Amino acid sequence: MDLSRLGVPVGPMRRVHGGFANRMYRLDTDRGSFAVKEVNTFDRRSPYRAGDVFRFERAAFAAGIPMPEPIAAGPDTLVHRWVEGRKMPEAPVSPAYAFEVGEILARLHALDIAWPEPAVEEPAPRDWAGLAERAAATRQPWAAELGSRAGEFQAIADFADNCPRPGPVVLTHRDVHPWNLLARDGRPVLLDWELSGLIDLSGELGSTALSLAKGPGLDGIEPAVFRAVLDGYTAGGGTLPPPGPSWFVHLISGRLGHLRWNILRCLAGTEAPAGPDLALSQQAAHHGVRGLPDLFDRLPGLVALLRPTR
Missing domain, CATH: 3.30.200.20 (Phosphorylase Kinase; domain 1)
Known part of the structure; x- marks a missing residue:
C-alpha cells in the first residue's frame, strides 16, 4: 500500500x-x-x-x-x-466498563449494514490422534499430553459441530477481548476488526462477557462483570437470546481452531513469513492442549452464569 x-x-x-x-x-x-x-x-x-x-x-x-x-x-x-489509551490487562474489568461494552454491542448489532452471505462453516477439526502422532515424532514438548487427550478434543469437536444455535445472526466484531480493547478516559475503545462478520448472537455475548469477567485462567471469574455485559446490552436496546451452551460454542470452537493452527505451525518447525513467531506458537499450543479441555469441562458452570442474580 x-x-x-x-x-x-x-x-x-x-x-x-x-x-x-x-x-x-x-x-x-x-x-x-x-x-x-x-x-x-x-x-x-x-x-x-x-x-x-x-x-x-x-x-x-x-x-x-x-x-x-x-x-x-x-x-x-x-x-x-x-x-x-491504556491497554487492558487480561483480568476482570470493572462492572461499569463491562456495562458500556454491552451497550456498544447493542448499538453495533442495530446497524443496518449489508453483508455478503456467510461462507459455509467448515466442520470442526477431528485429526487430533494424527496430530499427536506427528507431535511425538517431532518431539514436541506437549506431544504426550495431546496424545492422552485426543479423545477429549474429539468430544469438543462434536460439541462445536452439533450445538444448536438459537439465533438471531448478527453482523458484529466477533472478537471482543481485553487485548482488543483500550481504556480512554476510563471508557472502552474497540480495536482490531479483521474478524468481523456474521455470528449467532448468543456466541458473541457469551464470548465477550466471559472474556471480560476473567483473567488468564478460569478460577477467578467475576459473575457481576459477566452480568454487567448483559445488562449493558439490554440497556442499549438489545434482546438477550435464551440461555444455554450455545453462548460458549463460538469461544470453544474458536479456541479449537486456534490450537490446531498453532500446532501445525509448530510441526512445520520453521518461522512462518507472517503471523506469530515459532516460540509464541509453541506457547499457545502448550497452553491450549492443557486449557481447552478444562474450559470444556467447565461448560455447566459457565451456563450457570446466565441465570439472573437476585
Whole structure:
C-alpha cells in the first residue's frame, strides 16, 4: 500500500509489539499518527474480506462506535488513526466498563449494514490422534499430553459441530477481548476488526462477557462483570437470546481452531513469513492442549452464569 497519502513522515515507522496474528507499526507524519497493520494472509484460518470489513468499520465509526478511525484498507494492509489509551490487562474489568461494552454491542448489532452471505462453516477439526502422532515424532514438548487427550478434543469437536444455535445472526466484531480493547478516559475503545462478520448472537455475548469477567485462567471469574455485559446490552436496546451452551460454542470452537493452527505451525518447525513467531506458537499450543479441555469441562458452570442474580 502507498502510505504517502498519510503525509510526510516525521520519523521512521516503528514496530509496535504485543499483537498475535498480525504485525503492527506506528507511523507519525505531519498529518497525524497512524496505526499501520500488516495482516497475515499467509496461513489465515478463514479468508479475509478486506473490503467488506472496511465498509463495516466505516459505518460503525460514522455511527459513533468508539473505535479508531479507519483510513484505508488493502488486501494485506490496514491503516487507522492512532488512538492513545491504556491497554487492558487480561483480568476482570470493572462492572461499569463491562456495562458500556454491552451497550456498544447493542448499538453495533442495530446497524443496518449489508453483508455478503456467510461462507459455509467448515466442520470442526477431528485429526487430533494424527496430530499427536506427528507431535511425538517431532518431539514436541506437549506431544504426550495431546496424545492422552485426543479423545477429549474429539468430544469438543462434536460439541462445536452439533450445538444448536438459537439465533438471531448478527453482523458484529466477533472478537471482543481485553487485548482488543483500550481504556480512554476510563471508557472502552474497540480495536482490531479483521474478524468481523456474521455470528449467532448468543456466541458473541457469551464470548465477550466471559472474556471480560476473567483473567488468564478460569478460577477467578467475576459473575457481576459477566452480568454487567448483559445488562449493558439490554440497556442499549438489545434482546438477550435464551440461555444455554450455545453462548460458549463460538469461544470453544474458536479456541479449537486456534490450537490446531498453532500446532501445525509448530510441526512445520520453521518461522512462518507472517503471523506469530515459532516460540509464541509453541506457547499457545502448550497452553491450549492443557486449557481447552478444562474450559470444556467447565461448560455447566459457565451456563450457570446466565441465570439472573437476585
